[in-house]
Each structure stands twice: as structure tokens, then as C-alpha cells.
Amino acid sequence: MAAAEEEVGGLVFHPMDQFIVKPLFGDGPISWYTPTNAMLWMALSALAVIALLVFGTRGRAIVPSRSQSIAELTYGMVRKMVEDITGKEGLKYFPYVMTLFCFILFANALALLPMSFSPTSQIAVTAVLAFMVFFFVTILGFVKNGSHFLGLFWVSSAPAAMRPVLAIIELISYFVRPVSHSIRLAGNIMAGHAVMKVFAAFAAVVALAPVSILAIVGVYALEVLVVTIQAYVFTILTCVYLKDALHPGH
């Protein structure tokens, strides 16, 4: 398998191996229902969310326990985000936004465990998440506003001559949204994990090991930040798109 490995001065790099989707049992072909590591870690993310938001709040205490505080903070943050960006009528879609935020945050965070698999580094996963938002928002826009939704592309505040040009630009930017939305998340997570693996390979050389380990610690700390920020960014963009659907026009 010399083709798949890059051997540099005796070092073996497999920075991308961690992203391979494997069956959990045996190594037969992967069909749509096969339990895979992707399934396992998505399920663990969902279970972690449920553990926090359902079991963490089972006390229903007026004075909250620690886990209930975290659940309430998350709830309050996402709800405030939805309300601030989309307004009161956007709160109807709060559970959907909350689901996205929690799933992405926990999938990202659990992927930082050693030997884990990161579902959000998979373009298939993030693309589905992004296109779900895209189609949902587009359909919602037309259902709520009818043809007025097209006003999103017709910048009425611009000079008349500019409007057709701007309309084309707006149209392109609208259709690029799901692409950037999904690649931003997958790219960030994948890059961080791959960089950590590359530094890990350097740790095999005694002279480089301390630098390598320090670098891994640094990158890991950065990744902890990225994990949260990317979940936040994905969610806030979802809210912005939702706002466009509910209130088209600039």
C-alpha cells in the first residue's frame, strides 16, 4: 500500500485514515444499513445530547443542578439567538435549530476523544445538514411569502441599473450557501484532526517528540475552540437563512 502512505524519512503518515468509514463488525461491504463507526459516533453524540438535556434536567429544580444549569444555558443561548435573529415568529423553528446545534456541538466534541470518529468531518454528513437547511428555508420562504420571497434577490435599495446585476450575484450567493455552509464545518473539523495526526507522526522521532507533543496540545486546545465556534457558526447561519425566509427584502 505504498500508494496510500507517504513515507518521509522513515516516518509513516496516515493523517486521513481516521476519516475512513468502517463497518463495526467484520469488514464486508458497506451498504446503507450497515452499522459503521459513523453510525456509532453519531449515536453517541445523540445520546450525549439526550443525557444532558433529558437526564440532566430530570430534577426540574427551581435551583438547578450543574447539569441542569448547562442544559438551561444551552437552551437559553440558542433560543435567544433564534429570537434575536429571526424574531418571535422564528421561535417555531427553535427545536430544529436546537437539534442542529446540539448534534453538531456534541459530534464535534466527541470527535476530539482519542480513537474516535468525527461524523462532522464527513462531507456527506455536513452536506445533508446544510441542504436540509437550504431546502427547508427555501420552501418555507415560498410558502410564507409566495413570490415576494424572490424580493430577496431584487435589491430595491440599489440603483435601478444595478439591480439585474445584483440579482444575479444574489442568486449565485444564495445557491452557494449550502456548499459553503457544509464545507466550512467539514473542512474545519477535518483540517484540525489531520494536523493533529501529522504532529502525532512526528512524535515517533525522539528529537522532535517534545515539539510535536507541545504542538498537539496547542492544536488540541485550538480544536476545542473550533469545535464550539463551528457549531455556533453553523447554527447562527441557519438562523440568518431562516430570517431571510421569514423576512425577505433587505
Added chain:
Amino acid sequence: MISLLQQTAPVVVEQTETVTITESADAAGHAADAAHAAAAAHGAESAAGMPQLDISTFGNQIFWLLVTLAVLYWVLSRIALPRIGGVLSDRQGAITGDLMAAEEFKQKAKEAEAAYDKALADARAEANKIVAANKAEIQKELDKAIAKADAEIAARTAESEKRIGEIRTSAVEDARSVARDVTEELVRTFGGTSDQALVNEAVDQRLKGALQ
């Protein structure tokens, strides 16, 4: 990552000799797919290019993602979020209730303070009234006592004056009788005839100026 992909993709193609390389991601995906198949054939697992572009795993990932999201959405929208929302609004209600109760207690405390002040003022007024009444009573008794003492003093003074008067008159009488006797005796001694009435008249005449 793209550069890595571009570096490895041609090598993969050389090995597997199944696809021609193009710039599209689709082709790269096929290449990765083929490499994956080759890896499986060799019994070793190693990534060629980006495993994310291995289209053969997409169906699996999308299926499980949709299952996960559906479960998560159901649990959040049915259980978790209503519960947390309920707890938050309960807390808000409890805080509002407590604030209102505190306001009520504050009002009560104010009322109690006012009642206390009023009671204090009443007690003070009552005390003043009692003091005034007592003072008046004492003054009255005092006046009575003073009047009584004055009357007694006046009575005693009168009595004393009467007695002094008596003493004085008796003293005058005594002096007169002594003067008469002495005069009579003197007259007799000098050999004169003692005419009682004459002597008396002469003595009285003389005493008139002295004993008044």
C-alpha cells in the same frame, strides 16, 4: 487537503488503472472508492486521498444521520425543550412571586411601623394627659392645704393678739392698782388723810398720759 488529494490521486489511478483522472470531485471520489476497494483486497486499511469523498459510504452515513437527527429532534421537541422551557418559566414565576411577596411584606412592615408610631404617639399623649391631670390635682390639694394653713395662721395670730391685748389690759390694771396702793400708802405715811376717791382720781389723771 486538496493538494494532498491531488498528489495521491494520480498514484492511485496508476495502481488501480480503472479510472482516468479529471479535476472533478466525482472522479476523485471514484478514485478513492477504487483505492478503498484495493485496500480492502489487500487486507489493510489506509486512506487514499480523502476518505470523505468515497461515495460508497454516503448512503450509509446519510441514512444513519437522518435516523439520528429524527430521534434527536423527536426527543428534544417532545421531552427536553418543553421541560427546560417549563423549568425556566416556573423559575421566572417563582422569582416574580417572591418579589411580589417581598413587596407585600415590605408594605406590611411599613404598616406595622406606622401602627407602632401611632401607638407610641398615643401613649405619649395619654401620659401627658395623666401628668397634666395629676399636676392639676396636686395643685388643687396644694392650694387647699395652703388655704387651710393660712386660715390656721390667721386664727392663731388673732388668738395671740387677743391674749396680748388681755395681758396688756391686765398689766395696765395691775399698774394702776399698784400706783393707787403706793400713792395711798405714801399719803398716809406723810400724815395726810387718805381719801380713797381723791387718790384714785389723782393717780388716774397722772396715768392717763403714761399707760395709753
